Amino acid sequence: MEFTVLGIPCLGLNGGPEFKHSEAFSFQVATDTQEETDRYWNAIVSNGGEESACGWCKDRWGLSWQITPRALSSAMAPAVRRPSAPLKR
Secondary structure, three states, X not given: OEEEEOOEEEEOOOOOOOOOOOOOOEEEEEEOOHHHHHHHHXXXXXXXXXXXXXXXXXXXXXXXXXXXXXXXXXXXXXXOOOOOOOOOO
16 A cells, blocks of 8 residues: 655555554654644544654554654754864874
8 A cells, every 4th residue: 555644655565464563663753843743743643543652642543653853852862972183193
């Protein structure tokens, strides 16, 4: 089944009853504002989905989503280390 998520083409396969959804696969949506975060979150949860913790939710089909503000991702990213001065011999 082909579908589009936020303008990105995706392909999903039906694995039958032996291969169920899990949190091992999720969609991540990076947001720039609280309004954008709320819009995506509410669209998923209010349309038959369910809330979870730390920006996670599931849609009505059981797929996991991470709605993550870019500012949070940046704050949690390790600092970029600059190379130290070369050693003098």
